[in-house]
Amino acid sequence: MSRSPAPAGTPPNPHVCARCAAGRPGCCVLKPGEEKIVFPLFPEEVERISAYLGHRRWLAQEPNRPEFVQVMKRMFPLDQAAVEALFPPGGGHYRLGTDSGGRCVFLEDEGCCLPREIRPYHCRIFPLWMRGRRLMVLEAECLARREAKTLEELLQSLGTSGPEVRELFRRMRRAWGLPPVA
Secondary structure: OOOOOOOOOOOOOOOHHHHHHHOOOOOOEOOOOHHHOOOOEOHHHHHHHHHHHOOOOOEEEEEOOHHHHHHHHHHOOOOHHHHHHHOOOOOEEEEEOEOOOOEEOOEEOOEEOOOHHHOOHHHHHOOEEEEOOEEEEOOOOOHHHHHOOOHHHHHHHHOOOHHHHHHHHHHHHHHHOOOOOO
């Protein structure tokens, strides 16, 4: 999905996700077939969101398809055996639900309707990721990524910091039962 950049004179701001959602959203809208490989949720995240909402109607369940496991192995290249154990053939995992158009159930015109501290870890760090101790930017459809010229600009636009992303990534690994990054 390709979008044009924000109109000239539109300053980057912490609400870049709201500007994206009001346009043609990228990361929070699945294309047909992408539900098979979307990032999973773990019990800690499911419980946190369910406690906030008071129900679980927002959840979707997916089988552990081989293409999904391969994506997770690429995301966690040093944790191949752990990924296979977390997502065994014949098993399943939870993901955020979507509407008939592929939009995340929490996506509104102003962006995500969940408070930041309630959102899944992956959503809070996207489009950033960690490789070892190195903070990196994923090749992904993201208005903030497209507008930022530097990593610092991207962090500022997303309203986060390198230390916060590292901490959220650490928490995500812990929720998965993965060892800390050395």
